[in-house]
Amino acid sequence: MKSITFTYLFLIGFSFLAEPLHAQSSRSTFSPLLVQKEDSLKKYASDIVNAREAADRFRADSIFTRILVRALKEPYSFSFPFDSLSTISRLYAPDSSFRIFTWQFVKDESVFRRHGAIQMKTADGSLKLYPLIDKTAVLDDINNIVTNNENWIGVIYYRIIQTSYNGKQFYTLLGYDENSFRSTRKRIEVLTFDASNRPVFGGPYFSFEKDASPRKAASRFDIEYKKNGNGSIRYDDELNMIIFDHLISENNQPDKKYTYVPDGDYEGFKWEKGRWVHVDKVFNFKLQDGQAPVEKPLNGSKLDTRSSPRNN
Numbered sequence: 001m002k003s004i005t006f007t008y009l010f011l012i013g014f015s016f017l018a019e020p021l022h023a024q025s026s027r028s029t030f031s032p033l034l035v036q037k038e039d040s041l042k043k044y045a046s047d048i049v050n051a052r053e054a055a056d057r058f059r060a061d062s063i064f065t066r067i068l069v070r071a072l073k074e075p076y077s078f079s080f081p082f083d084s085l086s087t088i089s090r091l092y093a094p095d096s097s098f099r100i101f102t103w104q105f106v107k108d109e110s111v112f113r114r115h116g117a118i119q120m121k122t123a124d125g126s127l128k129l130y131p132l133i134d135k136t137a138v139l140d141d142i143n144n145i146v147t148n149n150e151n152w153i154g155v156i157y158y159r160i161i162q163t164s165y166n167g168k169q170f171y172t173l174l175g176y177d178e179n180s181f182r183s184t185r186k187r188i189e190v191l192t193f194d195a196s197n198r199p200v201f202g203g204p205y206f207s208f209e210k211d212a213s214p215r216k217a218a219s220r221f222d223i224e225y226k227k228n229g230n231g232s233i234r235y236d237d238e239l240n241m242i243i244f245d246h247l248i249s250e251n252n253q254p255d256k257k258y259t260y261v262p263d264g265d266y267e268g269f270k271w272e273k274g275r276w277v278h279v280d281k282v283f284n285f286k287l288q289d290g291q292a293p294v295e296k297p298l299n300g301s302k303l304d305t306r307s308s309p310r311n312n
Helices: 002-018 021-025 032-050 054-072
Strands: 089-092 098-108 111-120 129-133 156-165 168-177 183-193 199-201 220-226 233-236 241-249 260-272 275-279
Touching (some): 054 098, 054 111, 089 156, 098 156, 156 233, 168 233
Antiparallel strands (some): 156 168, 168 183, 233 241, 241 260, 260 275
């Protein structure tokens, strides 16, 4: 439980690089009830992850969810940062059209559940909220289905990448899934909104047509690797690519994903004409230990405000 908690907290720390700078300085402009509710939420958010007993974690999760919804019903809550909730991932879309809350409830080392919600930005400050209902355990062929918020593939999101094609906006989500006590997953999926502005997850957006052995497009892509195996999926802003570790079985058991570890090579996806096209080899040489592309360090780094809600 301790190693799972540490990994989870380390990961969602990256999401806070996108916290809005202006929200903290203008906190006094929000309803006092929002500030009060955030104080209540802080304890329960911590207990969801840190409470010793599963029953206490479950209770904290239930109470947290109810208080969060009440808080979001306060007018213009969209710009309120909830930045004291250090165990909850909070990501704004780059165009500030919505934000996503995601978090994780762990019953034991074999049962993981994700919870979340998408809050849309509204002109009059009213609440438009889509709860995310984790149906991972009952859905088949996850990487080849299209789902909605009521049939969500549960993930803790840590990055939103916005792209466009033919006037349509696409929001690519990078996420993290504890999966099991033996292995961890990281996942990429595309979020769009339909004609009624309801969320749609997935679609034939991951193309492998340029591979040596082409295969049909997929709705999602993930990597699964040994627990604490340090597999990564990240977006490189300079290369404009999603880059991820190439994985191999450390003991030649390719049918057992919990034996997979990075081998020093990198694959990727490049956005081309409304799809993420697979790049089999990002670099033409193997990087040595310590040379792998990594996220910018948290300590001493400037906050990235590109995903912050705008003042309009």
